[in-house]
Amino acid sequence: MTERIRFLLNGRVRDVSDLAPTTTLLEYLRTVEHLTGSKEGCAEGDCGACTVVVGELREGRVRYRSANACILLLPMLDGLEVITVERLKTLAGGGPHPVQQAMVEHHASQCGFCTPGFVMSLFALYHEDERGNRHIGNGEPVGAAEIHDAIAGNLCRCTGYRPILAAARAIASQTRPALPDTSSALTLLQRDRELAYRVPSGAFFAPRSLAELSSRLAKYPDATLVAGATDVGLWVTKQQRSLPILVHAGRVDALRRIASDDAGLMIGAAATWSEARAALVALEPGLAELLSRFASMQIRNSATVGGNIANGSPIGDGMPPLIALGARLRLCSNQGERELALEDYYLDYGRQDRRPGEFVASIFVPRPAPSTVFRVWKLSKRFDQDISALCGAFALDIRAARSTPEGDQPAMVRAARIAFGGMAGIPRRASASEAALTGQPWTEASLEAAIAALDQDFTPIGDHRASAEYRRLAGGNLLRRLFVETTRPEVATGVYRHAG
Ligand SMILES: Cc1cc2nc3c(=O)[nH]c(=O)nc-3n(C[C@H](O)[C@H](O)[C@H](O)COP(=O)(O)OP(=O)(O)OC[C@H]3O[C@@H](n4cnc5c(N)ncnc54)[C@H](O)[C@@H]3O)c2cc1C
Ligand code: FES
Ligand code: FES
Known part of the structure; x- marks a missing residue:
């Protein structure tokens, strides 16, 4: 007999025992609950028309985040709260919610297809940002960049974004109607052991501990491990793959810990990338821009760091900077655990060094030495919500130029770690380029040697994102940009700023 999936939907407990485990939340909302406010635009996490707000009880309080309902699998919601656009008018006492009112007053809707999604993204910002800070409505300032971040995952084909931004800014000065406290209701829905949901079309297991996860994967080594489902969800909606057994890594507390020391x-x-962002940026501020350009807020709120690494896409954004920073992976199974350098995890296109029953447990990123210069650049056709054509990451330990009794010594590269995505079938280090720099003075001559060596490291391919020649040239130009930024700080190299 199956256990039931139980969650709060717009304040009411729902319980599901007869739907396929790959049913998406959007499918459920529209076809079972007839809540058709959330729209299906793309069914792949790109357009934001399906945006809902998901609440989760963490350390005694409910944390809210925006999410794409089209790629969330229904069993992933067990024990969580879902708020859809239909809930907003009850929160506002029967009339339009301040977010909706602001959209009306600023003429921020035309055909209206995208509007519920924008409303929910702004509602999420209005209540809580990804770090759990409250913003708008408390009279606290909310910057243009934060608004931009909150809605970069929502597309509108009619209105243009100016009136939507005006509405978003207007909400800042309004009072926020309180959300009812759902922590007690959610407490009753929590489990202390795994969810085992079994129906004729498949099974979904959501372990709560590392031991439960290891034993599920040992029992079902061919099961699909799913974390945030921002890749796996598309296997369902776009590839119509059959995934008969799913094991969910996302509810194992031990897999969600973030800890930092010397x-x-x-x-x-x-x-998730949202949860890890502050700690990553505190470790290495050079990661900040890349992390805000990784997908969209909705995706970052669901997508996990481990899912990105495990998926191992050659154009994934997490791997190049983490490889350049010297990250190490810990893999676990019921046979024990092992550790390896992140770059060694990638064997070939689509093939990783993951043994049957194994899962990625954690990623360790060493603290960069103070003398390390780090940069990562993502090149894509759009600034926001786009996949990289190329991602280059550079961590160079540079000893500053100095005067000695023997004379002036130029700056020297003591160590170099360079990694690229988009240049090969896997995310990979540029070993020849690193060797051309290591132990060499940080000069134009060494730079040119390192750029030339990239041809030994990579034979890039051309595809619809970029030609092979573009990738080859751009890879070298990123190294050149690093040189300019580190040797001529007076030269601006085109840092993008959001318009105010
Ligand atoms: C609209 C959109 C935009 C995107 N933009 C970007 C982007 O800008 N940059 C980028 O890099 N990616 C992007 N992605 C891809 C995706 O969001 C990331 O790869 C994400 O980090 C995957 O994490 P997840 O938790 O959702 O993985 P899931 O989809 O749950 O899983 C992905 C893969 O990893 C495996 N897996 C998950 N967790 C583990 C684990 N602990 N151990 C072993 N295997 C595991 C799964 O079995 C599966 O094979 C985008 C995706 C979408 C839909
Ligand atoms: S329908 Fe487009 S993001 Fe979900
Ligand atoms: S109002 Fe028509 S898509 Fe945005």
């Missing part, structure tokens, strides 16, 4: 930062594999 040695570095440990990120549990099931921590």
Whole structure:
């Protein structure tokens, strides 16, 4: 007999025992609950028309985040709260919610297809940002960049974004109607052991401990491990793959821990990019822009660091910077655990060094030495919500130029770690380029040698994102940009700023 999936939907407990485990939340909302406010635009996490708000009880309080309902699998919601656009008018006492009112007053809707999604993204910002800070409505300032971040995952084909931004800014000065406290109701829905949901079309297991996860994967080594489902969800909606047994890593607390000390930062594999962002940026501020350009807020709120690493896409954004920073992976199974350098995990296109029953448990990122210069650049056709054509990451330990009794010594590269995504079938280090720099003065001559060596490291391919020649040239130009930024700080190299 199956256990039931239980969650709060717009304040009411729902319980499901007869739907396929791959049913998406959006499918459920629209076809079972007839809540058709959330729209299906793309069914792949790109357009934001399906945006809902998901609440989770963490350390005694409910944390809210925006999410794409089209790629969330229904059993992943067990024990959580879902708020859809239909809930907003009851929160506001029967009339339009301030977010909706602001959209009306600023003419921020035309055909209206995208509007519920924008409303929910702004509602999420209005209540809680990804770090759990409250913003708008408390009279606290909310910057243009934060608004931009909150809605970068929502597309509108008619209105243009100016009136939507005006509405978002207007909400800042309004009073926020309180959300009812659902922590007691959610407490009653929590489990202390795994969810085992079994129906004729498949099974979904959501372990709560590392032991439960290891034993599920030992029992079902061919099961699909799913964390945030921002990759796996598309296997369902776009590829119509059959996934008869799913094991969910996202509810194992031990996999969500983030801890930092003098040695570095440990990120549990099931921590989302939103959860890990502050700690990553505190460790290495050079990661900030890349992390805000990784997908969209909705995706970052679900997508995990471990899922990105495990998926191992050659154009994934997490791997190049983490490899350049010297990250190490911890893999676990019921046979024990092992550790390896992140770059050694990638064997070939689509093939990783993951043994049957194994899962990625955590990622350790060593603290960069103060003399390390770090940069990562993502090149894509759009600034926001786009996949990289190329991602280059550079960590160079540079000894500053100095005067000695023997004369002036130029700046020297003591060590170099360079990694690229988009240049090969796997995310990979540029070993020849690193060797051309290591132990060499940080000069134009060494730079040119390192750029030339990239041809030994990579034979990039051309595809719809970029031609092979573009990738080859751009890879070298990123190294050149690093040189300019580190040797001529007076030269601006085109840092992008959001318009106010
Ligand atoms: C609209 C959209 C935009 C995106 N933009 C970007 C982007 O800008 N940059 C980028 O890099 N990616 C992007 N992605 C891809 C995706 O969001 C990331 O790869 C994400 O980090 C995957 O994490 P997840 O938890 O959702 O993984 P899931 O989809 O749950 O799983 C992905 C894969 O990893 C495996 N897996 C998950 N957790 C583990 C684990 N602990 N151990 C072993 N295997 C595991 C799964 O079995 C599966 O094979 C985007 C995706 C979408 C839909
Ligand atoms: S329908 Fe487009 S993001 Fe979900
Ligand atoms: S109002 Fe028509 S898509 Fe945005």
